[in-house]
Amino acid sequence: MDMNEESSEARKLKCGDTSKCFELLESILDGEMDNSKKVLTEKLAKCQPCFEHFHLEQAIRDLLKNKCTKHALPAELADSIRKQIQEIK
């Protein structure tokens, strides 16, 4: 889905209800909306704050996913758990 089209001329610069719209955009990004493609394309084409919010949210998610999931598991932890399970069997 390419949401990067720069057709911002038609976009309104103020969003009528940022709270509601942003929450909706976040639900779409979270994969919690069915048939979201049409709603999204329409929203992003028409509203500059929604367009910016969507891309900001997407960038933050990418950053979180890439930078915050790599805390190395201590080498002995899995073995230590297995050993303790053996003892209570």
Added chain:
Amino acid sequence: MSEVQRRKYSQEEKNSIFDGEFMPHIDSMYNFAYRLTFDEDDAKDLVQDTYLKAYRFINSFEQGTNAKAWLFRILKNSFINEYRRKSKQPAKVDYQEVETYYNSDDVDYQSTSDMRAESLKDMLGDEISNALNSLVVDFRTVIILCDLEGFTYEEMSKILDIPIGTVRSRLHRARNLLKEKLQGYAKHMGYKTDEEEE
């Protein structure tokens, strides 16, 4: 996650569930535990306790259902009941108070209006990590579950014992707070924000 009494698994079945469905999630579990406790030893203990509990209560796990969500729920409950008290975190913030405070459209818009996606591009891992860690635990948790671990709202609702609507609004507020922190870092690093352009 229902409390219905199931048939008892044989020793062989228990081993197969434990190795095949529980252990593959150990990396995610440790990452979650570390982000809750901020301490490697506490995180190790928390993960270990969670796995021991999971084994002890394995008969209440229905094979083929979502093992990761089941394990995360046990870990979260263990953290609240046993670790929160002794962890190095600041005293528990009254959650209701936090949620009410941020339940305002003004905060929603103010906090996000002058930050752009481009300003995040060059951020280092430490900055996003510190921003996430600085959130109070209930806000931090929803972001970890959703954005790092990819749980659905429904799964999160079961893990956290809160309605789906609360998951949605708590996430929204948590993200606004995270953006506020990131914006602070972005300004500090001299990245471009709308505010500076004016």
